[in-house]
Amino acid sequence: MSEKRNIPISLPVTGEEEWQAVKEPLMTGWITAGPKVREFEQLFAEKHGVKHAIAVTSATTALHLALVALGVGKGDEVIVPAFTWVSTANIVLYCGARVVFVDIDTATFNLDVLDLETKITSKTKAIIPVHLFGLCADIDAIKAIAPNIPIVEDGACAAGAMYKGKYAGNLGDIGCFSFHPRKSITTGEGGMLTTNDDGIAEKLSMLRNHGASVSEEQRHHGPKPYILPDFNMVGYNYRMTDLQGAVGVVQIKKLDHFISERQNWADFYIKELAGIDWLLTPKVEEGYKHGWQSFVTFVDESKSPGTRNEIMEKLQEAGISTRPGTHAVHMLNYYKDLMKVDENDFPGAKAANNYSMAIPLHNRMSPEDYEYVVNILKSL
Numbered sequence: 001m002s003e004k005r006n007i008p009i010s011l012p013v014t015g016e017e018e019w020q021a022v023k024e025p026l027m028t029g030w031i032t033a034g035p036k037v038r039e040f041e042q043l044f045a046e047k048h049g050v051k052h053a054i055a056v057t058s059a060t061t062a063l064h065l066a067l068v069a070l071g072v073g074k075g076d077e078v079i080v081p082a083f084t085w086v087s088t089a090n091i092v093l094y095c096g097a098r099v100v101f102v103d104i105d106t107a108t109f110n111l112d113v114l115d116l117e118t119k120i121t122s123k124t125k126a127i128i129p130v131h132l133f134g135l136c137a138d139i140d141a142i143k144a145i146a147p148n149i150p151i152v153e154d155g156a157c158a159a160g161a162m163y164k165g166k167y168a169g170n171l172g173d174i175g176c177f178s179f180h181p182r183k184s185i186t187t188g189e190g191g192m193l194t195t196n197d198d199g200i201a202e203k204l205s206m207l208r209n210h211g212a213s214v215s216e217e218q219r220h221h222g223p224k225p226y227i228l229p230d231f232n233m234v235g236y237n238y239r240m241t242d243l244q245g246a247v248g249v250v251q252i253k254k255l256d257h258f259i260s261e262r263q264n265w266a267d268f269y270i271k272e273l274a275g276i277d278w279l280l281t282p283k284v285e286e287g288y289k290h291g292w293q294s295f296v297t298f299v300d301e302s303k304s305p306g307t308r309n310e311i312m313e314k315l316q317e318a319g320i321s322t323r324p325g326t327h328a329v330h331m332l333n334y335y336k337d338l339m340k341v342d343e344n345d346f347p348g349a350k351a352a353n354n355y356s357m358a359i360p361l362h363n364r365m366s367p368e369d370y371e372y373v374v375n376i377l378k379s380l
């Protein structure tokens with residue numbers, strides 16, 4: 001066995017180019033949302049084939065604004081997969097609405113369309129399919145079941161991912177993305193909203209800036225910078241800084257390269273790990289282009305040499321970081337108390353919570369790192 005390595009679960013690719021990019025806003029002094037954020041928005045929109053992209057501070061704040069823009073409030077229900085990052089559910093509570101969980105399919109870790117059908121009521125104001133780990137949810141199947149309910153895509157993990165020839169963020173009514181360092185491209189923290197609807201786009205850009213009728217940049221560079229804007233709605237300060245925008249401009253241009261490199265190594269893992277009968281690797285059906293934010297396996301404890309957590313422990317000792325894919329939100333203390341649900345009400349989400357295991361796949365790994373991960377897994 002080769003020498004021990006230390007392989008983190010994820011590491012962003014940032015360096016000289018990003019360093020140079022942040023100098024410009026620092027030197028000009030325009031540091032809040034301005035020309036760099038606009039450029040990043042434009043590039044992001046072009047890349048994802050959407051009319052509008054609106055930058056914010058995170059995917060969580062993007063999701064929040066999406067629901068606000070759709071008018072979600074008290075008495076409304078919003079459908080959320082039970083296996084996702086907690087903020088997909090939290091933002092429904094921010095709006096005073098009710099979270100309705102839907103189970104997931106462990107083959108894709110995405111929303112189970114058959115279960116969705118049973119969760120729709122006259123109060124359903126939006127559905128939030130999550131494109132988990134970079135694999136798009138089956139949007140056509142969702143639309144077939146709920147043709148008139150707005151769809152907010154949680155594409156936090158899915159920049160550059162595709163479904164039937166269209167990019168994530170261009171599949172529903174509003175798309176939401178994250179630029180947290182564990183995502184394929186990063187701005188430190190950051191998020192993006194996408195939409196093809198002019199009215200929604202205008203509302204979102206006001207909502208992220210306190211509800212102001214014009215942006216700070218427009219006002220400062222306009223003919224009357226001394227006149228404060230009017231405010232026609234209650235908004236928030238969810239503005240991305242131009243420092244982040246400058247980094248985003250550099251990162252978005254690398255997205256295709258990052259994904260194609262990840263695709264090559266995902267193929268390598270799928271091929272090399274096929275002989276391990278206790279470890280199920282992701283399957284990507286025809287018509288999907290995976291964004292590979294994470295490579296998430298499923299441990300079959302009926303055959304594995306130890307529980308999922310024991311395997312994670314052994315890998316940690318070998319210097320290989322792993323994580324559960326994410327968590328089942330209905331099993332978290334707050335939601336357990338709030339919703340009085342039993343953990344077995346969502347068997348797919350519970351199984352994914354207990355048996356999913358992300359192994360390292362990112363753009364700072366060497367061929368030797370991938371070989372090492374495969375060899376250690378084979379040796380268990």
Ligand SMILES: Cc1ncc(COP(=O)(O)O)c(C=O)c1O
Pocket residue numbers: 057058059060061084085087088130132154156157177178179180190191
């Ligand atoms: C599915 C999903 N939704 C939302 C988020 C929240 O993203 P952010 O950290 O940018 O708020 C994440 C982050 O991990 C996520 O994985």
